[in-house]
Amino acid sequence: MYSDLNQRLKADVRLEEGLQACMNCGICTAICPAAEFYEYDPRSIAITVQSGNEEKIAALLQSDTIWYCGQCMSCKTRCPRNNCPGLIISVLRKLSQETGAFIKSRMGRQQYLIVKTIGANLLQFGYCVHPTSLVPATHPEQGPVWRWIYENMQEVYASVGANLDGDGPGALRKISDKDLDELHQIFEVSGGLKLYQTIEYFSQRKAIELGLTDPNGEADMEKYTQYLLNE
Amino acid sequence: MNNKHVAVIGGGIAGMEAASVLARQGLKVTLIEKQANTGGKLNDWDHLFPDFSSPDELVNSLANKTKDSGVNTVCNTEISRIERNGKRFELRANQDVRFFADAVLVASGFNVFDATIKEEYGYGLFGNVITSVDFEKRMKKHGQLHTIQGTAPKRVAIIHCVGSRDAKVGNTYCSKVCCITGIKQAIEISEMLPDCEVFCFYMDLRLYGSKFDSLYLQAQKRHKIQFIRGRLSEAAERADKSIQIKAEDTLQGRPLRMTVDMVILLVGMEPGVSTSQLIQKNQMTVDENGFLKSANMHCARNQSTQEGIFMTGTAICPMAVNETLENARSAATEIIHFFENRRP
Ligand SMILES: Cc1cc2nc3c(=O)[nH]c(=O)nc-3n(C[C@H](O)[C@H](O)[C@H](O)COP(=O)(O)OP(=O)(O)OC[C@H]3O[C@@H](n4cnc5c(N)ncnc54)[C@H](O)[C@@H]3O)c2cc1C
Ligand code: SF4
Ligand code: SF4
Ligand code: SF4
Numbered sequence: 001m002y003s004d005l006n007q008r009l010k011a012d013v014r015l016e017e018g019l020q021a022c023m024n025c026g027i028c029t030a031i032c033p034a035a036e037f038y039e040y041d042p043r044s045i046a047i048t049v050q051s052g053n054e055e056k057i058a059a060l061l062q063s064d065t066i067w068y069c070g071q072c073m074s075c076k077t078r079c080p081r082n083n084c085p086g087l088i089i090s091v092l093r094k095l096s097q098e099t100g101a102f103i104k105s106r107m108g109r110q111q112y113l114i115v116k117t118i119g120a121n122l123l124q125f126g127y128c129v130h131p132t133s134l135v136p137a138t139h140p141e142q143g144p145v146w147r148w149i150y151e152n153m154q155e156v157y158a159s160v161g162a163n164l165d166g167d168g169p170g171a172l173r174k175i176s177d178k179d180l181d182e183l184h185q186i187f188e189v190s191g192g193l194k195l196y197q198t199i200e201y202f203s204q205r206k207a208i209e210l211g212l213t214d215p216n217g218e219a220d221m222e223k224y225t226q227y228l229l230n231e
Numbered sequence: 232m233n234n235k236h237v238a239v240i241g242g243g244i245a246g247m248e249a250a251s252v253l254a255r256q257g258l259k260v261t262l263i264e265k266q267a268n269t270g271g272k273l274n275d276w277d278h279l280f281p282d283f284s285s286p287d288e289l290v291n292s293l294a295n296k297t298k299d300s301g302v303n304t305v306c307n308t309e310i311s312r313i314e315r316n317g318k319r320f321e322l323r324a325n326q327d328v329r330f331f332a333d334a335v336l337v338a339s340g341f342n343v344f345d346a347t348i349k350e351e352y353g354y355g356l357f358g359n360v361i362t363s364v365d366f367e368k369r370m371k372k373h374g375q376l377h378t379i380q381g382t383a384p385k386r387v388a389i390i391h392c393v394g395s396r397d398a399k400v401g402n403t404y405c406s407k408v409c410c411i412t413g414i415k416q417a418i419e420i421s422e423m424l425p426d427c428e429v430f431c432f433y434m435d436l437r438l439y440g441s442k443f444d445s446l447y448l449q450a451q452k453r454h455k456i457q458f459i460r461g462r463l464s465e466a467a468e469r470a471d472k473s474i475q476i477k478a479e480d481t482l483q484g485r486p487l488r489m490t491v492d493m494v495i496l497l498v499g500m501e502p503g504v505s506t507s508q509l510i511q512k513n514q515m516t517v518d519e520n521g522f523l524k525s526a527n528m529h530c531a532r533n534q535s536t537q538e539g540i541f542m543t544g545t546a547i548c549p550m551a552v553n554e555t556l557e558n559a560r561s562a563a564t565e566i567i568h569f570f571e572n573r574r575p
Contacts (some may be wrong), residue, residue, distance in 0.1 A: 025434045026479030030464030035479075035486050078351070078464060080397040149319075163282060 002058040002099060009049065009057070009091055018087030022046040028075035028085050040068040042075055042085035042218030049088050061096040067107035097195055100202035106231055112203040114226055115196050123184060131164065132158070233257045235570050238322050238332035240310045240509070243271025244552060245544025246338030247293040248559035249566075253336075256567055259293035261330055262302050263322070265309035265505070269294060271340050277370040279552055281442040282413040288439075289552070311508055313540065320539065334539050334566050337509065338521060338559070340543040341500040344394025344402070346387075352393065352496055357468040359384075360494045362393075363412050366494045376420060376493070380472055383424050384492035388476055390463045393432040395499030404520045406499035407549040410437045413497045414450050421454035430457045430489070432478050440551060461487065466494055500549040515540060522548050531560035541566055 009015050028042040029035045032212050035042060045065070048056045060066055068091040076084035096102075102108030118128045125133070136147040154164065163170025175183075187193045207219035212227060213219045237244045237253050243266025250262040268274060270290035279286050291354075297304060312323040313335055322330040346354035346362050358379035369376060378384050391413055395406040410433065417429045426512040436458070438444045461478040469475055474494050480487045502521035509530045510517060516536045518524040523542045526534040533541050543562035544555045 024481060026461040027464045027484045028487050029479035029481075030461065032486070038417065041479075041484050043481060044484060076503040078399070080399055080462070082398045090480075 002054070002101065005054050005057045005061070005095065006052050007093055008098075012091040012094065014087045015049075015091045018084040018091065019046060019049060020083055022050050023081055025080060027078050027080060028083070031074045031078050032069075032085075033072060034068045034070050040065060042069070042089075045088055045092070046083055046085050049092070054153055055155055057092075060092055060099070061099060061101035062104035062108070064105045064107040066092045066096060067105070069112070071083070094195075097199055100198070100205070102199070102203050104142040109203070109206065109228055109231070111199050113162070113225065115199050116225070119196055123180070123187065124184060125194040126180055127172070131172070232335045234460065235259065235333045236261070236331065237334045237566060238320070238330050239338055240313075240322070240335045241271070241338035241340055241544075241546070242266070242269035242304065242306065243338060243340045243544060244273055244290065244293060244556075245271075245340065245546070245555045245559045245562075246336070247290075247297050247558045249338060249543050249563045250293070250302045250304075251300045252560055252563035253566060254297070254302045257568075258561070259568075260300075260302045261332070262297060262303050262304045263308050263310055263324070264304070267306055268306060269297070269306065272343075274553070275364065278419070278542045279417070280411045281440065281446050283415070286552075309505060312350055312507075313509060314540070315537075318539070326574040328396065333568060334474070334541065336562060336566065337506065337515070337535070337542040337546055338544050338562075339503045339509065340520075341507045341549065342503050343523075344406075344498040344501050345402070346393055346496050346498050346511065348400055349393060349397075349496075351465040352390070352463060352472070352494070353466045353468065354496060357466065357474060357494075358543045359468070359472055359474050359492060360466060360496065362496045362498045363409065363416060364498060366495055367417055369417070370441060378421065378472065378492050382492070382494055384420075384425075384427055386421055386428045386489075386491040387430070387433045387493045388463075388474075388489065388491045388496060389417055389495045389497060390476075391497050392462060393496040393498050394501070396434070402499060402501065402520070404435060405549070407437065407439070408551050409497035409499060410435075411440065411551075413495075414438070414443075416495060417456045417573070418446070418450050419445075421456060428457070429454070430459055430491070430568060431502065432459050432461055432463050432476075434460065435460050440553075447483045459487070459516065500545060506546055515542075517521065520548070522546065533558070533565045539569070541569075561565065 024043060024047060026043050032042050034040045049062060061133050066089055069086055071086055073086045076116045077084050093154040096108060097111060102111050119128050121128055121133050131153055134142060136142060157164040163173045167174060204219035207221060207224035212220050236259040238252045239262045242262050247269055250260045264458055273286040273290050276286045308324045308328060310322050314321045320332045320335050343364050355369050389411050391410060393404055394400055406436045413431055416430060420427055420429050427542060459480055460480055461481045464477045466514050468477045473490050473492055475488060475490050478487050516524045523546050524536055525532045526536055533543055543559045
């Protein structure tokens with residue numbers, strides 16, 4: 001599963017852009033908002049990938065570390081060698097998803113939730129986040145104000161000039177079936193859908209490994225979702 | 232050879248030393264300097280690493296040597312053009328002044344990196360961010376270091392590699408003398424203000440020269456200068472005019488924030504602007520860093536890619552004073568060989 005990692009990383013054009021040659025200066029870490037809050041150090045990510053050490057790269061793929069980056073790309077603006085650790089992270093994440101290494105870490109396992117929410121929203125509505133998908137029961141963090149907005153959705157959005165689910169132009173307008181179809185095709189051709197499936201596949205295996213199964217011994221993804229939310 | 236004439240462009244220490252050596256060999260030498268005085272950058276420096284000697288004394292002794300050896304020194308004259316005329320050269324200055332020569336030595340020196348380009352360091356925006364050049368000038372003029380509030384700084388951060396080894400500003404080379412300049416300035420601050428904490432933020436300490444490493448040892452042992460391995464990411468001014476800096480302590484692997492009273496940026500050396508003007512007008516070429524290109528990196532360091540045009544000093548690449556002087560003497564030797572080997 002974890003073989004030829006170097007080759008697979010290098011096959012991604014983003015690595016060419018993201019890692020020319022790192023001189024270990026630490027400017028990226030000093031500017032990185034994620035490094036300020038987590039055990040996360042973009043400099044050492046660059047150095048590990050540069051070292052080509054398969055074992056260390058495999059460890060990264062299975063770690064929480066690669067999921068801390070917020071993809072803000074501040075590192076790109078400052079690196080004196082024109083590297084971009086944020087892009088290196090993108091490549092590592094994709095490989096972690098493809099190899100299933102992501103199920104080995106708590107942060108990695110959250111990929112499943114993201115596919116099921118943002119991933120599904122994208123294809124269903126054409127929006128990453130759609131108001132109707134933010135059900136107050138599953139989003140208690142949104143608080144009572146959101147609950148009120150949610151319950152009076154049409155009026156509230158109309159009053160701020162949005163065109164919620166309407167035809168024609170405007171914020172939050174309905175994305176036409178033709179455009180959604182096109183989006184679907186893009187995900188199909190670019191491998192996005194396959195990645196969704198891969199993430200689901202490995203997540204199901206993890207659910208089974210955890211004993212989160214239905215009476216037939218199949219993965220119970222409801223239970224798995226609850227497990228992830230409480231993890 | 233005695234009737235041959237050499238024109239030296241640039242009256243910094245490189246041009247002065249080469250001119251006096253050539254004149255002592257009996258050549259006719261004209262030393263042309265655009266400023267009012269010879270001496271170049273050294274006129275602005277307060278003390279020289281690694282021995283804290285006086286740049287003024289050095290410049291004076293070089294000026295005496297050029298005078299005694301019979302060099303014709305012409306100041307306030309900037310050469311903008313070198314033209315070949317058969318085996319001779321014609322040099323032109325702005326105001327229709329011309330010089331004729333059988334060989335030309337370009338000793339036009341370097342430019343200091345413009346630190347305002349590195350916007351995130353706040354030079355030109357925050358009063359307590361200064362450069363190593365400002366430090367020398369202030370020390371020379373006032374003999375003291377003050378914050379803009381007029382107080383003595385209690386904490387100073389010295390930042391290495393500003394404008395060098397940085398693809399973002401287009402200079403990927405090392406300026407070579409700034410590490411040791413930083414250590415020298417750190418020691419000077421600590422001697423002047425014993426209670427002041429001084430931090431050097433470096434990526435590699437490049438202390439290549441004789442006695443440089445012992446200065447490093449002295450800085451750590453006697454002056455308790457702290458060396459932190461990490462390059463500055465950004466500086467921000469706080470309400471009280473102190474400066475907050477961000478770097479990573481890469482040996483600890485942790486981001487680091489620190490508030491200091493003053494920041495000194497160790498600015499690098501860049502190819503001289505007037506050198507680039509000279510280049511446009513003739514076929515001298517530059518290397519990948521924009522400095523004058525040698526005919527051969529090893530055995531013809533002072534020969535340009537144009538026959539009869541030589542070069543010396545920091546017009547070739549960053550170098551310290553002693554190397555510049557050695558390089559000037561080697562240029563003089565090459566010019567003498569050039570005349571000796573040339574068929575009349
Ligand atoms: C901040 C700083 C501190 C330093 N401190 C030290 C130190 O302590 N010890 C040490 O060993 N080294 C030190 N150095 C290095 C030292 O400054 C150089 O080695 C030295 O200045 C090189 O002399 P140069 O003659 O090659 O160039 P320059 O000093 O640049 O002189 C070049 C001269 O040429 C003139 N010129 C240029 N173009 C023309 C033209 N077209 N026509 C006429 N004239 C022209 C210029 O006006 C100038 O006078 C320091 C460097 C920096 C940046
Ligand atoms: S800023 Fe660039 S060179 Fe410096 S540690 Fe980060 S990736 Fe490496
Ligand atoms: S892109 Fe990621 S690694 Fe780069 S600065 Fe932003 S959070 Fe840090
Ligand atoms: S001499 Fe030191 S400070 Fe200057 S560019 Fe080289 S490494 Fe950086």
